Amino acid sequence: MNTTPQAIRGTQDIFGADAEAFAHVVETFERVRKLYRFRRVEMPVFEKTAVFSRSLGETTDVVSKEMYSFEDRGGESLTLRPEFTAGIARAYLTDGWKQFAPLKVATHGPLFRYERPQKGRYRQFHQIDAEVIGAAEPMADVELLVMADQLLKELGIADGVTLQLNTLGDGESREAWRAALVEYFSAHRDSLSEDSQDRLERNPLRILDSKDPRDKPFTADAPKIDDYLSAEAQDFFGAVTSGLDAAGVAWTRAEALVRGLDYYRHTAFEFVTDRLGAQGTVLGGGRYDGLMVALGGPETPAVGWAAGIERLAMLVADAGQTAEAPLTAMLAVEDDAALGFALKTLTALRHQGIDAEIIATGSPRKRFDKAVKSNAKAIVSFVVKDGAPVANLRAGETTPARLAVEQVLVTVQP
Known part of the structure; x- marks a missing residue:
């Protein structure tokens, strides 16, 4: 249960x-x-x-x-x-x-x-x-x-x-129109819907927008506001x-x-x-x-x-106005020793208005493959080379998004 x-x-x-x-x-x-x-x-x-x-x-x-x-x-x-x-x-x-x-x-x-x-x-x-x-x-x-x-x-x-x-x-126009509506609908009270009979006492104007088919024959010929303006x-x-x-x-x-x-x-x-x-x-x-x-x-x-x-x-x-925008940058940490540099880069990207995510868990050998499946516009791989962390921009065609990521990478130091 x-x-x-x-x-x-x-x-x-x-x-x-x-x-x-x-x-x-x-x-x-x-x-x-x-x-x-x-x-x-x-x-x-x-x-x-x-x-x-x-x-x-x-x-x-x-x-x-x-x-x-x-x-x-x-x-x-x-x-x-x-x-x-x-x-x-x-x-x-x-x-x-x-x-x-x-x-x-x-x-x-x-x-x-x-x-x-x-x-x-x-x-x-x-x-x-x-x-x-x-x-x-x-x-x-x-x-x-x-x-x-x-x-x-x-x-x-x-x-x-x-x-x-x-x-x-x-106010003057409305009161004159209201009085005319009360007089008109009162003559047809018994033929009106129950809701409209109730509204006749409280809110006679509301009878005009009634959806009940019993009221339709009478609302069409009801007094018009233009005659009382x-x-x-x-x-x-x-x-x-x-x-x-x-x-x-x-x-x-x-x-x-x-x-x-x-x-x-x-x-x-x-x-x-x-x-x-x-x-x-x-x-x-x-x-x-x-x-x-x-x-x-x-x-x-x-x-x-x-x-x-x-x-x-x-x-x-x-109208299809809110299709989720594709991710701009995905960071794949392929060597745990490069995690600190990757986090520093992630922060720099976001501070520059570039949306970014990071993959730093699971098998290091599979992280890049996961990054590819994200369909991000730019994929950055983080590895250790000659004892120092290195960021490699690995993406497809040149796009404004990739260029923006590239510019940020130039400014970030390990």
């Missing part, structure tokens, strides 16, 4: 090619966020439960069904973070970050939600996240979208990914779309793309693909100008996005 503990259902161990794809996503994100001058932040893995219940809404599925909450020894309710935005907003209000407004921040790390595991979705998962806080101008939305577009291109996964864009209007809201959305056009970022209008929580305003967006099964969102976000008020702070404009690292890594792997 195997008594070895098994992994928790819905979690994963990441290794090999999967881990390389994961790391590639993070490294590319870090490089791109520096290009856009987003400041790195690190957030707590758990927060007071109120941070998420107040920001996400007590009646949302995340709060009511998916959060991992617990009481600590002092009796305080804490929650493993299900997303980044609420914690960043809390820090903005409590840690004095307001002095840096408009503040551009980015982070990545693990998040936790209790949900049915499926392809690319886990109960412990990882996200990259970028936020602009304190900027009311549509150019903040444009910059975030251009940044996201560049990230996907540099990851090599932009083909087949579409930016879907919508506006939710300003104020002049200011129209100008805002126009500035976002014209900014994207100027930056060369392709987009399509998606009128069914909504955010159910009341603090969302103006821009809502998703980058979607058909290469991940039913769950096609690669990266998504929007403007959440009302969130700070929900957390007890002053009116503060903000916009942000997040993307699942596992999902991006799957696309990266499918």
